[in-house]
Amino acid sequence: MIYVDNAATTKLSSSVLDKVLPFMADEYGNPSSLYSIGVKAKRAIDVARNQIAIAIGASPNEILFTSGGSESNNWVFQSIKDCYHNQPLHIITTEIEHHSVLNICHELSKNGVEITFIPVNRNGQVSPVAIENALKPHTRLVSVMFANNEIGAIQPILEIGNILKERQVLFHTDAVQAVGHLPLNVSNLNINFLTASAHKFNGIMGVGFLFKRANIKFQPLILGGSQEQNNRAGTENVPGIVAMGHALEESMSILDTEYQRLRKMTELTIEGLKSKISGIRVNGCSDRLPGLINIGFDGILGESLMHMLDLKGICVSTSAACTAGENKISHVLRAIGLSEECARASIRISFGRYNTFEEVEMIVNAICSAYAKIKGISHQII
Amino acid sequence: MSKKNCYVCNKQGLSRKEIGLTKKLLDENATRFYCIDCLAEYLEVDKEFLLDKIEEFKEQGCTMF
Ligand SMILES: [Zn+2]
Numbered sequence: 030m031i032y033v034d035n036a037a038t039t040k041l042s043s044s045v046l047d048k049v050l051p052f053m054a055d056e057y058g059n060p061s062s063l064y065s066i067g068v069k070a071k072r073a074i075d076v077a078r079n080q081i082a083i084a085i086g087a088s089p090n091e092i093l094f095t096s097g098g099s100e101s102n103n104w105v106f107q108s109i110k111d112c113y114h115n116q117p118l119h120i121i122t123t124e125i126e127h128h129s130v131l132n133i134c135h136e137l138s139k140n141g142v143e144i145t146f147i148p149v150n151r152n153g154q155v156s157p158v159a160i161e162n163a164l165k166p167h168t169r170l171v172s173v174m175f176a177n178n179e180i181g182a183i184q185p186i187l188e189i190g191n192i193l194k195e196r197q198v199l200f201h202t203d204a205v206q207a208v209g210h211l212p213l214n215v216s217n218l219n220i221n222f223l224t225a226s227a228h229k230f231n232g233i234m235g236v237g238f239l240f241k242r243a244n245i246k247f248q249p250l251i252l253g254g255s256q257e258q259n260n261r262a263g264t265e266n267v268p269g270i271v272a273m274g275h276a277l278e279e280s281m282s283i284l285d286t287e288y289q290r291l292r293k294m295t296e297l298t299i300e301g302l303k304s305k306i307s308g309i310r311v312n313g314c315s316d317r318l319p320g321l322i323n324i325g326f327d328g329i330l331g332e333s334l335m336h337m338l339d340l341k342g343i344c345v346s347t348s349a350a351c352t353a354g355e356n357k358i359s360h361v362l363r364a365i366g367l368s369e370e371c372a373r374a375s376i377r378i379s380f381g382r383y384n385t386f387e388e389v390e391m392i393v394n395a396i397c398s399a400y401a402k403i404k405g406i407s408h409q410i411i
Numbered sequence: 412m413s414k415k416n417c418y419v420c421n422k423q424g425l426s427r428k429e430i431g432l433t434k435k436l437l438d439e440n441a442t443r444f445y446c447i448d449c450l451a452e453y454l455e456v457d458k459e460f461l462l463d464k465i466e467e468f469k470e471q472g473c474t475m476f
Binding site: 403 | 435436437438453454461464
């Protein structure tokens with residue numbers, strides 16, 4: 030199998046697995062217990078909290094463990110709504126956010142919260158000026174994803190952060206695709222809330238974190254025990270948290286070399302495809318995640334290509350797939366101005382840590398072959 | 412809907428699954444269709460593999476099958 034859908038999830042790092050296995054076997058203590066095995070578990074999650082804080086330029090007490098990106102995103106919006114209960118409340122976000130942001134926004138708008146969705150340009154990037162122009166006296170939160178999960182477009186987070194600091198508006202970024210892959214410092218970028226998910230950087234599914242800047246008024250998510258500074262009760266997912274800490278530390282240690290390597294892989298893929306198939310489009314812009322490309326083809330369905338590649342053991346994703354009989358077109362591809370036809374003719378390839386340059390060549394050849402089969406033409410005459 | 416024949420071997424009256432598989436993998440607006448044997452040969456995969464795929468598509472809620 031060749032797995033090039035690392036924006037969906039990533040393989041657990043083997044060295045991280047070695048570090049986490051004891052916590053799934055003999056080191057099974059509850060971090061709240063006061064005897065030795067519990068203290069060991071508590072120390073292990075403290076280490077993870079510290080590893081994560083160092084990775085993003087935060088303090089350990091600003092890291093709250095969650096079940097992943099969707100929970101972290103929902104928590105920020107729910108908390109803001111609760112903090113400004115019975116007061117006018119305006120929130121700004123973008124049209125290309127993850128559904129865990131869009132859907133909580135739609136839900137809040139049903140409950141009287143004013144939401145502004147800022148469009149993006151053809152590159153998939155939001156304008157800081159558009160955000161500044163949308164600010165109102167009662168704007169309490171702006172939420173802009175760090176990098177888009179479908180086209181990889183990196184957003185102007187520094188510029189937005191500077192504007193919002195000056196205007197004293199809270200800034201949240203869904204950095205699920207960025208953490209562990211792009212240099213990122215919450216202090217330099219004036220970020221108040223940041224969402225991350227462990228399985229996007231070679232950790233385990235079902236665990237993530239929320240960075241919440243110290244001294245910002247915030248509402249607990251789950252009431253019960255005193256875990257996560259009384260903000261999220263419940264026994265911690267110790268193996269998941271331990272894995273997340275080590276996985277992020279490892280990702281940060283190889284970030285620069287991985288960035289260059291993945292960038293080269295995407296460049297070679299685009300070059301290879303363009304040399305063999307006419308009408309190839311790269312959706313979005315060059316200012317994107319290093320390993321991610323969203324490619325449009327001429328006259329075939331992305332879904333067909335994805336299934337054809339799956340037959341050959343290659344995992345890519347499509348932004349428009351037939352799910353439960355419904356044809357869902359990507360809101361991101363529509364937001365950058367693609368027609369329905371072009372959106373449906375696109376696939377996403379996202380390279381990751383365990384992909385090789387040999388695989389790049391195999392993927393290009395497999396796509397060309399599948400494209401020819403779908404088109405019903407000889408591979409030789411493309 | 413009129414009966415469809417295999418484009419390659421001319422097998423008569425292709426099944427819903429065979430028509431669905433041609434549409435799913437090659438072209439949703441296909442005008443020529445393959446029987447399961449000819450499609451497996453064209454795509455250079457085992458017939459059993461394609462039959463497994465049909466079950467996956469059905470589990471995903473695809474209404475073509
Ligand atoms: Zn046939």
